[in-house]
Amino acid sequence: MATTETTAGTPRRGGRGARERILRAAVELFARDGIHVTGIAKLTDTAQVSTRTFYQHFPSKEALVSAYLQRVESDPEGPVHGESVLERSDLGARERLLALFADSAPTQVVRGCPLHNAAVEAAGTMPEATALVERHKKELTERLIKTAAEAGAREPETLGRRLAVLFEGANALSTSLNSALPYQDARGLAAMLIDQATGAS
Structure with missing residues (x-):
């Protein structure tokens, strides 16, 4: 070469x-x-x-940013691969929803969701990257709604959207605090929301 x-x-x-x-x-x-x-x-x-x-x-740099986001999104070992737990066939629907909030003690600086971070940095200046992030987040919410329906939620769309907000909040706060504790708190809240939505005691 x-x-x-x-x-x-x-x-x-x-x-x-x-x-x-x-x-x-x-x-x-x-x-x-x-x-x-x-x-x-x-x-x-x-x-x-x-x-x-x-x-x-x-x-352009924006073209690289878009390719970077596509790489991160598709990487089975990447920082957003944890979302694939919603597709696991060995867990029930409720367990899949809760597994999304699995936490682990950070061994280095918590970076959070790279797609969310990119959307914040783009702030309207990189429309292609912004559209990619928006599409991904909408698809995640749709997967949560579908899984909520499988779990027996009376109003799966409401539960799915609330869990999406909770998950995104846990990602953001974990980054700000450099701590996995927000995931633990979010998991507890998620369990409460799921039980309320499904009528579980």
């Missing part, structure tokens, strides 16, 4: 695999430092590609 050097002597690699390296750099840097703080120079340096190579694969 051909390499070039910048004036600082940092090797730059183009060709095969450059797009994937740029995406990996985005996943690392956007989650750690934020989208706005991370400039093209930092991305190209981390990915070891030239600015020209970057723009050959992504015509």
